[in-house]
Amino acid sequence: MKYVVMECSLSYAVVLDEAGRFLKVANLHYEVGQTVTDVIEMKIPEKHTGSEKGKARGWIYSIAAAAACLALVFSMLFQGGAAPYASVYLTINPEVRIDINQKDMVVGLDGINPDGDDLIEGYRYRKKPLDQVMDELMDRAIEMGYLYEGGQITLTLDAEDDQWIVSHSKSLTEHLNDYLKEKISVTIEIENTRTINQEIIIPVAPETAAPETTAPETTVPETTAPAEGDSDYGADSGQSDYGQSDYGAEPEDDGQSDYGAEPEDDGQSDYGAEPEEDGQSDYEEDGGSDYEEEEEDDD
Amino acid sequence: MQKEHQIIKEVYAAKKDAKKADELIRAYLPYIRSETSKCISRLCTEQDDEFSIGMIAFHEAILGYEKEKGAFLPYASLLIRSRLIDYQRKEARHRGHLSLDAEQGEDQHTLMDELTDGNDCYEEAMTREATRQEIEELAAVMKKFGVSFSDVADHSPKQQRTLEACQAAIRYAAENSRLLDELLQTKKLPMAQLVQGSGVERKTLERHRKYILAMLLIQTNGYEMIRGHLRHVLKQKGGMRA
Numbered sequence: 001m002k003y004v005v006m007e008c009s010l011s012y013a014v015v016l017d018e019a020g021r022f023l024k025v026a027n028l029h030y031e032v033g034q035t036v037t038d039v040i041e042m043k044i045p046e047k048h049t050g051s052e053k054g055k056a057r058g059w060i061y062s063i064a065a066a067a068a069c070l071a072l073v074f075s076m077l078f079q080g081g082a083a084p085y086a087s088v089y090l091t092i093n094p095e096v097r098i099d100i101n102q103k104d105m106v107v108g109l110d111g112i113n114p115d116g117d118d119l120i121e122g123y124r125y126r127k128k129p130l131d132q133v134m135d136e137l138m139d140r141a142i143e144m145g146y147l148y149e150g151g152q153i154t155l156t157l158d159a160e161d162d163q164w165i166v167s168h169s170k171s172l173t174e175h176l177n178d179y180l181k182e183k184i185s186v187t188i189e190i191e192n193t194r195t196i197n198q199e200i201i202i203p204v205a206p207e208t209a210a211p212e213t214t215a216p217e218t219t220v221p222e223t224t225a226p227a228e229g230d231s232d233y234g235a236d237s238g239q240s241d242y243g244q245s246d247y248g249a250e251p252e253d254d255g256q257s258d259y260g261a262e263p264e265d266d267g268q269s270d271y272g273a274e275p276e277e278d279g280q281s282d283y284e285e286d287g288g289s290d291y292e293e294e295e296e297d298d299d
Numbered sequence: 300m301q302k303e304h305q306i307i308k309e310v311y312a313a314k315k316d317a318k319k320a321d322e323l324i325r326a327y328l329p330y331i332r333s334e335t336s337k338c339i340s341r342l343c344t345e346q347d348d349e350f351s352i353g354m355i356a357f358h359e360a361i362l363g364y365e366k367e368k369g370a371f372l373p374y375a376s377l378l379i380r381s382r383l384i385d386y387q388r389k390e391a392r393h394r395g396h397l398s399l400d401a402e403q404g405e406d407q408h409t410l411m412d413e414l415t416d417g418n419d420c421y422e423e424a425m426t427r428e429a430t431r432q433e434i435e436e437l438a439a440v441m442k443k444f445g446v447s448f449s450d451v452a453d454h455s456p457k458q459q460r461t462l463e464a465c466q467a468a469i470r471y472a473a474e475n476s477r478l479l480d481e482l483l484q485t486k487k488l489p490m491a492q493l494v495q496g497s498g499v500e501r502k503t504l505e506r507h508r509k510y511i512l513a514m515l516l517i518q519t520n521g522y523e524m525i526r527g528h529l530r531h532v533l534k535q536k537g538g539m540r541a
Binding site for chain 2: 002004006007009010011014016018020022023024025026027028029031032033034035040042043044152184191
């Protein structure tokens with residue numbers, strides 16, 4: 001680009017470029033009429049208009065920040081309503097997880113096993129209360145043959161709030177009992193995942209529910225120790241006391257495993273130990289050598 | 300403190316008035332020189348390009364200064380330094396290239412001497428002189444309209460699109476010499492006809508009124524050299540006709 005110098009002043013020169021632009025450039029000892037090639041153009045910094053624009057933009061930034069904060073707060077509030085607050089695991093054979101929010105509205109439904117997927121396939125849970133979803137899932141389970149007379153339902157409640165679990169384990173059972181009373185008789189178990197070894201088993205339809213069917217997991221003879229019964233839910237109906245393992249224990253039991261122990265036992269593992277033993281495991285010394293001897297006899 | 304107030308007042312006066320800006324720069328020439336010397340770490344003479352750049356940077360500082368943002372002289376010094384750094388970076392690109400004006404060997408011959416003979420030199424001087432005369436004439440005519448080249452430079456279109464819009468109006472006027480005659484006689488821009496003829500928005504033309512005026516004056520008779528320089532603009536005109 002060539003420039004013709006049009007005017008020279010002390011600090012700058014005015015030049016005309018070939019496109020017809022007049023420019024103020026650094027006056028590198030130019031003379032009027034001279035044709036020059038490289039010029040150093042004067043850059044006039046943004047003046048008041050620019051700064052006002054900047055100020056306006058500053059306002060916009062602060063407003064935008066405030067709006068973003070509001071949006072964040074609102075979204076958190078609404079999230080609080082929408083995010084899963086608790087989950088109910090419903091196990092028949094199909095196993096599904098029902099996520100609910102604080103208002104007991106269902107916000108999520110997932111199959112845990114393939115049968116569970118089958119059960120909820122095509123089912124619309126949105127904007128339905130938990131009770132309704134449960135009822136409808138029961139209907140579907142009956143229809144699809146998963147739930148039958150004398151069958152069993154396990155409900156596992158999972159929530160941060162223990163209060164919620166306590167209140168719902170009761171109300172849910174009552175609700176399902178009411179609902180299923182006229183259709184079918186099943187057993188409903190309530191479990192709490194956080195204290196999973198405390199199982200709440202509530203028999204429904206008492207005329208059919210024998211203790212044996214209500215607690216299939218408990219392969220225990222009915223040996224309750226009422227004195228230490230820290231978890232004796234429904235103990236009257238002959239339930240087990242998980243948390244203790246006193247198989248064949250005697251009433252004055254110390255809570256240790258005492259298979260074949262003698263009454264004056266010291267609470268150690270005493271397989272094959274002699275009464276006057278020191279309370280250590282003597283397996284190696286006696287039993288071990290005995291075993292080898294037997295082997296030799298075989299030979 | 301009083302001194303600082305004084306310079307702020309002067310700077311704000313110089314923002315509006317080119318003459319005052321000139322005076323202010325003249326008063327601060329030693330300051331500019333010392334700042335420039337500091338920056339290029341050698342003594343700066345009036346002949347150095349760096350000194351010119353320092354001056355224009357000082358001028359930029361006058362135009363860009365805002366008293367809310369701090370003292371003037373530190374700002375000016377900052378601008379001078381950054382412009383000089385820009386310039387040195389630009390120059391660094393040419394390092395390692397031979398200068399046409401550099402002396403070759405003992406006989407004080409320069410490359411330029413070898414490339415161009417005396418005749419060309421003479422011709423060039425003639426061209427320059429002719430152009431200078433044209434420009435002076437033009438400046439005199441423009442003075443009658445109350446416009447200087449500095450004003451024109453301040454109102455010259457900066458965006459490419461605006462420039463093209465203005466060029467359309469100028470081309471229209473160049474094709475209709477009636478408009479140019481009218482301009483010379485009435486000393487008024489025939490704005491309405493320009494708007495009508497070129498289809499450019501009136502607002503755009505009004506904003507660059509001084510620029511349009513200068514360009515139209517160039518299109519009147521007698522400015523062959525300048526018009527030759529602007530032949531690209533005219534060439535486009537031919538292209539549009541075809």
